[in-house]
Amino acid sequence: MRAVILVMDSVGIGAAPDAINYGDEGADTVGHIAEMCMAGNADGPHREGPLQLPNLVALGLGQACRLATGRVPPGLDGPTEHARFGCASEISKGKDTPSGHWEIAGVPVPFDWGYFPRTKPCFARDLTESLCEQARVPGILGNCHASGTEIIAEFGERHIRTGEPICYTSADSVFQIAAHEETFGLERLYEVCRVARRLVDPLNIGRVIARPFIGTSAGDFKRTAHRKDFSVPPPERTILDLAESAGRDIVTIGKIDDIFAHRGTGRNLRGDGNQALFDATYDGLASLAEGGMLFANFIDFDTLYGHRRDVAGYAAALEAFDARVPDLLNRLREDDLLIITADHGCDPTWSGTDHTREQVPVLAWSARLTSPIGKRAGFADIGATVASHLELQAPGHGVYF
Numbered sequence: 174m175r176a177v178i179l180v181m182d183s184v185g186i187g188a189a190p191d192a193i194n195y196g197d198e199g200a201d202t203v204g205h206i207a208e209m210c211m212a213g214n215a216d217g218p219h220r221e222g223p224l225q226l227p228n229l230v231a232l233g234l235g236q237a238c239r240l241a242t243g244r245v246p247p248g249l250d251g252p253t254e255h256a257r258f259g260c261a262s263e264i265s266k267g268k269d270t271p272s273g274h275w276e277i278a279g280v281p282v283p284f285d286w287g288y289f290p291r292t293k294p295c296f297a298r299d300l301t302e303s304l305c306e307q308a309r310v311p312g313i314l315g316n317c318h319a320s321g322t323e324i325i326a327e328f329g330e331r332h333i334r335t336g337e338p339i340c341y342t343s344a345d346s347v348f349q350i351a352a353h354e355e356t357f358g359l360e361r362l363y364e365v366c367r368v369a370r371r372l373v374d375p376l377n378i379g380r381v382i383a384r385p386f387i388g389t390s391a392g393d394f395k396r397t398a399h400r401k402d403f404s405v406p407p408p409e410r411t412i413l414d415l416a417e418s419a420g421r422d423i424v425t426i427g428k429i430d431d432i433f434a435h436r437g438t439g440r441n442l443r444g445d446g447n448q449a450l451f452d453a454t455y456d457g458l459a460s461l462a463e464g465g466m467l468f469a470n471f472i473d474f475d476t477l478y479g480h481r482r483d484v485a486g487y488a489a490a491l492e493a494f495d496a497r498v499p500d501l502l503n504r505l506r507e508d509d510l511l512i513i514t515a516d517h518g519c520d521p522t523w524s525g526t527d528h529t530r531e532q533v534p535v536l537a538w539s540a541r542l543t544s545p546i547g548k549r550a551g552f553a554d555i556g557a558t559v560a561s562h563l564e565l566q567a568p569g570h571g572v573y574f
């Protein structure tokens with residue numbers, strides 16, 4: 174009896190009931206990708222034609238979309254005989270990664286995060302002055318809302334010349350710092366981030382994110398896998414904390430340990446990209462003890478394709494993920510619980526480059542679950558279900574299905 178949670182980062186399935194408050198009414202990550210594919214507008218080097226996700230569809234993805242929006246996206250109809258599927262909308266107000274993951278783990282965010290204004294500059298002068306002084310950097314570049322790949326193309330060469338880190342933000346509660354991994358140095362970048370972390374604590378900023386990159390000119394800059402998130406810890410005990418207190422085996426895959434500020438995150442296995450993260454998931458599962466929990470994040474959907482508004486790339490990533498599902502199911506024991514879900518949306522057909530406020534799929538595989546999951550008010554029902562399955566103390570929020 175073990176529990177496995179896979180978070181497909183940003184794989185939303187239709188606008189949340191409160192999407193209008195975020196300017197996201199009508200956003201639908203999976204639905205819009207499926208439409209574009211069906212129309213022949215998402216052909217790329219790694220895929221073509223209608224979106225093909227037979228394994229996720231068999232787990233109920235198409236039907237979860239129908240619950241969320243009233244229709245099955247084109248190409249996602251198919252048999253779902255034993256599927257236990259549902260959809261969930263978020264209680265926490267932030268449509269960001271920590272809010273989504275913490276809520277999945279049984280802890281909705283009860284407060285408002287701090288955000289930086291959409292002005293240029295976006296950071297207050299005393300903040301940037303303190304950062305320069307305390308981190309001993311000559312100045313900062315950027316200082317605005319930006320897409321991470323565009324801002325390094327714009328300022329990367331100057332950064333290499335001057336040693337000024339590139340600081341930027343987004344619609345999320347983030348202070349991001351991009352710097353060259355070799356000329357500036359990775360450890361040095363992490364050090365600057367630690368200083369920034371202390372400085373933005375009073376502003377209630379969720380994360381400081383190190384964004385190292387390599388390359389020599391605007392045309393070939395590439396971000397590396399050494400990205401690191403400096404998060405504040407969740408405000409209450411998550412299912413990871415509860416499992417740790419109960420002495421359970423815990424394996425986290427990818428950036429889960431950073432998202433939970435390393436609290437209760439057990440053995441962490443990393444991988445560069447979704448395929449490597451899947452390999453790490455198989456490894457983790459092979460060693461996961463009875464009564465244990467595996468919690469994985471698959472980041473590419475969001476970082477490489479959602480924020481980049483790359484529909485063909487996103488579709489290809491979904492298809493590649495889908496192809497690994499049968500092998501995963503084969504590695505589960507009969508009394509294991511698997512839940513595949515998401516933390517927010519990032520509709521690649523939407524305007525801008527930010528996340529979209531969406532419902533998420535809840536696809537469960539378990540011999541024990543017999544009743545329908547349906548529409549859940551809060552991601553915390555996932556955490557409550559995992560806790561109940563593992564016979565852990567129930568988290569403070571959520572109702573198990």
Ligand SMILES: O=P(O)(O)O[C@H]1O[C@H](CO)[C@@H](O)[C@H]1O
Pocket residue numbers: 270319320321322342343344345346347349382384476480526
């Ligand atoms: O454009 P990049 O640098 O990928 O940034 C994105 O990644 C951040 C963290 O998930 C989000 O806040 C969004 O801004």
Ligand SMILES: [Mn+2]
Pocket residue numbers: 182183269270273475516517
């Ligand atoms: Mn995310």
Ligand SMILES: [Mn+2]
Pocket residue numbers: 270475476480519528
């Ligand atoms: Mn993101």
